[in-house]
Structures are given as C-alpha cells and as structure tokens.
Amino acid sequence: MKFRILFALFNSVIVAAFALIVLMPALVLGWEYSQIFWSGNWPVAIVFAAVLGGLNTYFGINWRLFTLLEREDWQGLIEHLELKILVKNRLGKQRLRVLINAYVVTGASDKITELEIRLREIDSAWVSRFPLEFGIPYLLKNDASAMERFFGEMKERSDCPEPVWVRWNYGFALILQQKLDEARAVLMSIADETKNPVQQLLIAYLLDSASAHDESARSTVGKLRSALQSRYKGERWERELERQRSGLQVLVLSKLIGDASRWAFGPGAI
Template sequence: MRFKSIFWLFNIVVILALVLISTASFFILEKDSAAMFWGNMWLLLVIFVLMITTLDFYFIRNWRLFSYLEQEDWPALLAWLEERLYEKGKINRPYANLLINTALSVSNLDAVKKLETEIRQRKPELMKFLGVSLGIPVLLEQNWSAVADYFNPLAEDPKTKRRDWALWCRALASGGKGVEDLMILVRGKDPSVRLLSLQILDQCKTELTDNQLEELENVRTTLRTILKGAAGERVLQRSREDHLMAVVLSSRVNEVRKDLLGTSSVSGI
C-alpha cells in the first residue's frame, strides 16, 4: 500500500541520513575536529530525533485512519471516527469535520445528526465552526420551519464560520422574507452562494424595489462574466472545495448557472 511504503521509505531515508552524517564526519574530519563537531551538534541531533519520533508516533497512532482513507473504505472509516469521538471522547474539529464528510459520502444523515447532538451536549463551542455543515441533514429534509429554527442562531452570530451559508439557508426557509440578507449575499465572494441567492431573488421580484432590481441586473451581468466556460467551472470547483454545503447543493448551483448562461454557454470554452 502507498501509505505504508511512504512511511517505511521516510524512516529508512532518515536513518540512512543520520548514519551517513555520523560516519562522514569521522572520515572527512580529523579526530579533534570530529569531536568538536559532535560536541556542537549533539543537541540539534537530539531535537531532530525527537521530532522524527513524534511524527512517527502520530502516524502509528492514526495508522487505521490513513489506511481507511487510502482504501476509500468509508463505512469502516465512519465506524473508526465514531469510536474515537464517542467512546474515547476525542471530540475535536478535525475528526468531526472528517466524520461529516464521510457520513455524507455514504448518505448516512443519522450519523451527522448524532454528531450534532454530541457536540451540543459536550462541546457546544464547536457549533460556530461546524454548525453550518452539521445542518446539512436539516436542510435536506426540507422541513422549512426546522431549517429556519436551526440556522437562525448561526445566521445571527457574526462568529459563525461560513455565516453566508447560514444566512442563505435561513432566507430559503423564510419564503422570500430574507430579501435584505439575499441582496448582501448576492454581492458576496462565494459564487455558489451568489447564484443560489440570485435564484431566490428572481422568484420574489415583485417584492424588490427598482434600485434592487437594477442592482440584481448588474450582479447578473457580473456573474455571467465570471462563470463563463471552463474558467467558470474552475471558479465553482474552488467553491465546492471551500465548503461541503456547495458540494451538496452543486446540482442546484449548476442548474442556476445553466439558466444564467444558457445551455450553449455553459458547455463552451
């Protein structure tokens, strides 16, 4: 397996390098110079060995994690993560993020809901970092009153990571009552959020002022330029890499982009 090969190759190279430096110093330098060399270098060597030992310990400790990732064995990885998080009590952002991604990849929404419950009870401070991703099952169930209740606290908290997605989810659930939020989002940085906000605003044009309608047309023109052809697809790919919500809603985003550009423009270069 590649992971095991890299691990052993790394350690072999490190050991050979240490042996080479040790022997070369005695062959190249005179006896007194070699003794002086090691007298000055021993502390650095100890620090180096400690760093390598720590790195090896980390890899060995997470050996199963890397093995499951390499094998793409998502059910086994999910089970391992749940054991680490719940039975061993190691609830932290990296493991939680990985569990959310893994659970959604195998369509296990219950695993995400369980994680949300555990975090609210045991590590509520993580909600501002993970709350938007943890709300994906709520959004997918399309119970709009539950969606509004879930995302409203996240949308109100300026410390929420990727608050723009929380604002969009709340606006979607409000049935067009979040026009002010949507007008801000449609001018934001994330192209996926901008497209989806544009879609909702198009559906409630009768509630917009003349200035808002004019601004919407300017946004539409800008998005057509940004999202045209292969360059536009790369822009959306970066958005999907930036947050899991963009991945889950990618089909909807692509439909809005298709309507914005026209079928021929989407497939063009």
C-alpha cells in the first residue's frame, strides 16, 4: 500500500509541477504571449512527457517486484525472479541482486550456488559482476579449497568489482589451508590499497596469524592496528560496524569481525 501511495504522490507532484510550468507564462504574460512562448519551447513539453512516460513504464514493468518487496513476501519474490531469470533468461543486475538477497534472507545459500551454475551456462561474466554475493556459500560452508578456487578465479577477472574484498577472501582461504606464505603475500599486497576500516581490521587480523617470522608483515600489522585504535575509540567502532552491516560480506563475516574487534580494541569492543 505504501508503494502505491508513493507512486500516486510522485505522479501527482510531477504533473502538478508540469502544469504550473505550462500555465506560468499565461499567468505572468497573458494567454496571447504564452502561445508565442510555447510555440518556440514546445520541445520542453515533449521531453518532460517522455521522461514521465519512461518512469511510469519502468514502475509498471517492475510493479510486481516492488509489491512483493513491500510485503516482504520472500518466497513469492524468489518464485517471481526465478521465472524471469532462470526460465525466461531476462537477466539484469537489479533482478540478480534482489534474488540473491532474497536467498540470503531465507537462508537458501544452496540456491545461490545453483544460480551461479546456471549463469555460468548462460554467460560467466554475470558471475564475475557479483563475486561477493556468489562467494557467500563458500564462506558459509567454510570450504577452503572451493573458496580458493572461486576467489582465485574472480581476482583474475578485470571486470570484477570489490577487488580488495575478493583478494582478502582469497587470502582467507589460503590461511584456512595453512598456506601462510601465499596468504601473507596476498594480504600484504592489499594492506595499502584500502581505507575501509573493516577491511583494514581483517587484513591485520589475518596477517597477525601469518607473520610470526616476517618483520615487514608484523610491522604492517602494528601500523594498521595502531591506526584503528587511535581513530576509533569507545562507541565509534560500534557505529562504524553498524554502518557497514548492510553489506552482505560484513554480515556473513560478523563472527570473525567480532573476534578481530576484540583482538584490536580489547574484550569490550563489541
């Protein structure tokens, strides 16, 4: 209901604003001069009508999607999007993102893996556009070798977004398999590439476990940890974590982030 009300209000405001623009010359200059004004500026009205029509067409096409989201009907949403994507092959970044989020909300991580397999059959480029989302099942299962293969592939893709997170996940997979030298090299390569405090924390936390005999790595750990401690005091770190919890990667790694926070800030950190 809220979505429909907002949609109606949006159209009402836009139409009212357009009517005011159309009538303003007549109110200020009179009808005779307004006709002269609009005879030379009629393309403005055409552009406005086209934009309004385009927006309404977009909402019309996605009406069921928005309605299901508003009702939080996750199963209905999944069925709707699976029909669009898996049956009709109507791919799109928005649809894929919403479908993966719906799988996460309903705890259907195996469905994410099935979707990955299906997209690889259609066009594997779609998988590399969502590396963190499709990496969720590997993180949840703690399958280190599969995690290494997946993120190892993703980090080589030039079109892959979130490269720091992708390489951190790859380094994490190496740590889990006790491939400490390889993991250390990966983590050191991204230590200076990010200003994201959560990424800095996790890089330092993993490096700490792989830097026993490496002075350079130990120095990097110390610098990252000290910088975080000086910048985030008291409740500020909790607020930063809360701000980033909307991201699936941070959500999935919440337990590890909690352990790392206590390591960096003390037992009462979170």
